[in-house]
Amino acid sequence: MRRTFQLWLFIAVALSFAALFYLTYYLQTKEAFHTAENLIELRMEDAKKQIAINENNLKAVLDICNSSMANDVKAVAYILACAPAFVTNSHKLEELRRVLGYDEIHVINKHGIIENCAIDPMIGNADKYIGFNLKLHAQSEPFVHGIGKPDFVLVQPPLPRGLDRKLFQYGGAARQDDEGIVQLGISVSFLEKAMENNSLATLSPGLRVGVGGEIMILRGEKIVGAARVDFEGRTLTSIGLDEKLINDICQGEGLLHTDIEGVKFFGVYIQSGDLTLIGVMPDSEVTRKRNGIALQLVISGLVLMLVVFLSVSKLVQTIVIDGIDRINVSLGRITAGHLDEKVEEDRSEEFRKLSGGINTMVDTLKGAIAAEKSRLNSELEFAKMVQESTLPQLHSDPRFQIFASMDTAKEVGGDFYDFFRIDDTHLAFLIADVSGKGLPAAMFMMNAKALLKSSLMASAGKPLDKVVASVNDSLCEGNDACMFVTVFVGILDLDTGNMTYVNAGHNAPILRRGNGEVSWLPVENGFVLGGMDSVSYTQEFISLSPGDGVLLYTDGVTEAMNRQLTLYGDDRLLALMQGPVMSSAPPDCVLTELKDDVENFVDGAPQSDDITMLFLHYLG
Amino acid sequence: MTYEITNPPPDLAVLVKGRLDTLTSPKLESELEPSIAKASSLVLDLAGVDYLSSAGLRLLLTLQKRFKREGGSFKLRNIQPGVMEILRMTGFLKILSVE
Numbered sequence: 001m002r003r004t005f006q007l008w009l010f011i012a013v014a015l016s017f018a019a020l021f022y023l024t025y026y027l028q029t030k031e032a033f034h035t036a037e038n039l040i041e042l043r044m045e046d047a048k049k050q051i052a053i054n055e056n057n058l059k060a061v062l063d064i065c066n067s068s069m070a071n072d073v074k075a076v077a078y079i080l081a082c083a084p085a086f087v088t089n090s091h092k093l094e095e096l097r098r099v100l101g102y103d104e105i106h107v108i109n110k111h112g113i114i115e116n117c118a119i120d121p122m123i124g125n126a127d128k129y130i131g132f133n134l135k136l137h138a139q140s141e142p143f144v145h146g147i148g149k150p151d152f153v154l155v156q157p158p159l160p161r162g163l164d165r166k167l168f169q170y171g172g173a174a175r176q177d178d179e180g181i182v183q184l185g186i187s188v189s190f191l192e193k194a195m196e197n198n199s200l201a202t203l204s205p206g207l208r209v210g211v212g213g214e215i216m217i218l219r220g221e222k223i224v225g226a227a228r229v230d231f232e233g234r235t236l237t238s239i240g241l242d243e244k245l246i247n248d249i250c251q252g253e254g255l256l257h258t259d260i261e262g263v264k265f266f267g268v269y270i271q272s273g274d275l276t277l278i279g280v281m282p283d284s285e286v287t288r289k290r291n292g293i294a295l296q297l298v299i300s301g302l303v304l305m306l307v308v309f310l311s312v313s314k315l316v317q318t319i320v321i322d323g324i325d326r327i328n329v330s331l332g333r334i335t336a337g338h339l340d341e342k343v344e345e346d347r348s349e350e351f352r353k354l355s356g357g358i359n360t361m362v363d364t365l366k367g368a369i370a371a372e373k374s375r376l377n378s379e380l381e382f383a384k385m386v387q388e389s390t391l392p393q394l395h396s397d398p399r400f401q402i403f404a405s406m407d408t409a410k411e412v413g414g415d416f417y418d419f420f421r422i423d424d425t426h427l428a429f430l431i432a433d434v435s436g437k438g439l440p441a442a443m444f445m446m447n448a449k450a451l452l453k454s455s456l457m458a459s460a461g462k463p464l465d466k467v468v469a470s471v472n473d474s475l476c477e478g479n480d481a482c483m484f485v486t487v488f489v490g491i492l493d494l495d496t497g498n499m500t501y502v503n504a505g506h507n508a509p510i511l512r513r514g515n516g517e518v519s520w521l522p523v524e525n526g527f528v529l530g531g532m533d534s535v536s537y538t539q540e541f542i543s544l545s546p547g548d549g550v551l552l553y554t555d556g557v558t559e560a561m562n563r564q565l566t567l568y569g570d571d572r573l574l575a576l577m578q579g580p581v582m583s584s585a586p587p588d589c590v591l592t593e594l595k596d597d598v599e600n601f602v603d604g605a606p607q608s609d610d611i612t613m614l615f616l617h618y619l620g
Numbered sequence: 621m622t623y624e625i626t627n628p629p630p631d632l633a634v635l636v637k638g639r640l641d642t643l644t645s646p647k648l649e650s651e652l653e654p655s656i657a658k659a660s661s662l663v664l665d666l667a668g669v670d671y672l673s674s675a676g677l678r679l680l681l682t683l684q685k686r687f688k689r690e691g692g693s694f695k696l697r698n699i700q701p702g703v704m705e706i707l708r709m710t711g712f713l714k715i716l717s718v719e
Binding site: 433435436437482483484486504505506507508525526527528531532535 | 642674675677678681682684685708709710711712713714715
């Protein structure tokens with residue numbers, strides 16, 4: 001029971017712990033990703049702001065450049081109106097170019113053809129530009145539309161030019177002296193620097209999220225800014241994202257879980273103008289705190305589980321199992337037959353009730369046993385009474401002395417003896433042992449005794465063997481239980497000393513002559529009475545002289561057993577009777593001496609059978 | 621008391637060991653009953669029986685009567701001296717068959 005309980009307790013505690021762990025793990029995971037999402041979003045907001053700042057900065061620089069160029073080109077238009085020499089004279093125009101610090105000055109007529117031109121010799125040759133038609137080039141064509149509009153001013157955004165693709169900016173204004181355009185051009189490498197400074201790529205260090213996370217800025221599918229410089233210029237496909245996810249990312253906002261170069265990442269993506277921002281953090285970093293908490297939880301949980309398990313186990317052991325064990329010990333003693341055992345387990349109301357119930361039950365049982373015992377005892381007492389009430393009495397007779405004794409065993413045996421005068425000269429005496437014990441044996445004994453007595457009393461003139469045979473036939477009638485009785489019966493002629501006897505399955509008597517000779521009485525061993533009908537018996541004769549005696553006994557004597565399980569035995573009996581004491585002992589002492597010897601032999605071992613003996617002393 | 625069925629019915633043979641007394645005789649009788657019911661003859665081997673009480677005698681008598689009534693045969697075998705003395709004294713030898 002204890003083991004079963006502990007097993008289930010363990011399972012219950014372990015399951016609760018597992019459930020608690022799972023719940024905490026689940027909540028912590030959710031919390032971790034939520035925190036990561038917030039962090040990433042925060043960093044993305046920062047990145048967005050930074051991008052906006054960069055764009056504003058660049059725009060301011062460009063605005064300054066543009067407005068300064070617009071002013072300059074208007075000034076040149078004015079100078080050309082004031083001093084026409086600049087229009088025609090290339091040297092003059094070159095001087096003006098140097099003074100103004102521009103790389104190129106073009107004077108264009110109303111047809112859009114360059115009339116005069118000054119160019120930094122480092123860049124090119126002015127002669128090559130003369131006659132160039134602005135309409136023929138996409139970059140210069142917009143300026144043609146200003147021809148004939150006195151207020152026309154146009155500053156183009158810086159555009160890459162030439163083989164080196166360096167940024168070059170053109171600005172133009174309507175000529176004031178004539179219809180046409182005056183154009184300034186300048187290499188804006190300083191702007192390149194400024195643009196570079198403000199490019200998204202320069203945001204790189206600021207795009208980190210946590211330790212291993214980052215914000216990636218995309219234009220279309222291309223990464224234009226990321227904490228990892230090597231990502232710049234690459235596509236999402238090339239860093240390992242699948243097509244469907246990329247599609248989602250380019251179209252809206254949301255959360256993502258993906259592998260980037262073999263590492264699991266969690267991320268958030270949003271759109272910001274023409275840019276897409278993706279903030280990612282490695283899962284391992286997101287869940288690091290959670291893993292720490294989980295580890296602590298596992299350790300503290302195991303300790304807690306052990307404590308709960310041990311204390312509940314101990315508690316149940318103390319409160320329940322120990323009590324049950326004690327009750328079981330008591331029950332064991334009760335089942336072993338100690339009905340006086342009391343169950344005294346009173347540590348709880350339930351145990352008190354249980355103990356009380358058991359005690360009451362045992363008491364009831366004891367009562368029932370006592371009642372049964374007393375019933376059985378009264379039956380035995382009755383049987384014993386039957387056995388003992390029929391012991392014969394005789395008036396003393398100078399021709400013989402007869403002594404008899406019967407010690408019944410606890411359970412009534414079936415021994416009996418009898419002696420009576422058939423007539424004045426004939427004494428009948430007998431000893432018998434009924435098979436079986438108890439009331440049935442006692443009843444059978446009564447029947448046998450009565451039959452024997454009545455048959456013997458009516459036997460005058462009949463041979464003894466025939467009398468015995470008829471008793472046998474009577475006893476056999478209706479004897480379904482196959483009970484039988486061994487009988488030695490003798491008839492002594494008190495005048496002559498002639499003794500007739502029949503032995504029906506009984507122990508052979510001992511003959512003690514007056515001169516001290518002791519021997520077995522020769523007997524023909526006939527069959528027991530009641531065993532089988534139509535059996536014939538043999539009668540025998542012996543002549544007794546005055547002083548002779550016959551000892552009759554039952555097997556209670558010869559089968560008396562000591563503690564070593566040794567039988568008293570025929571030989572010991574004969575030897576005792578042949579001994580110097582018994583061969584000449586006074587008749588009234590024979591039985592007591594024999595009884596003493598048997599008692600000495602068994603030495604206190606319990607008597608299992610009736611011990612019955614009869615001594616007939618013939619006086620003549 | 622222990623016993624061993626050395627030959628099954630109908631020619632039942634049983635080897636008995638120990639004491640045949642008030643306790644063991646009814647036990648032997650009831651336990652052998654199913655086999656005896658199917659037997660036309662019975663041989664009790666008493667090689668291991670050193671004591672026979674009146675209950676044992678009664679068992680022998682019951683068996684003898686039963687087989688006689690049903691026309692079967694009941695025999696004893698290997699009777700030990702102590703038991704032989706009891707059988708002789710009680711006249712049982714007169715009615716029992718001994719191999």
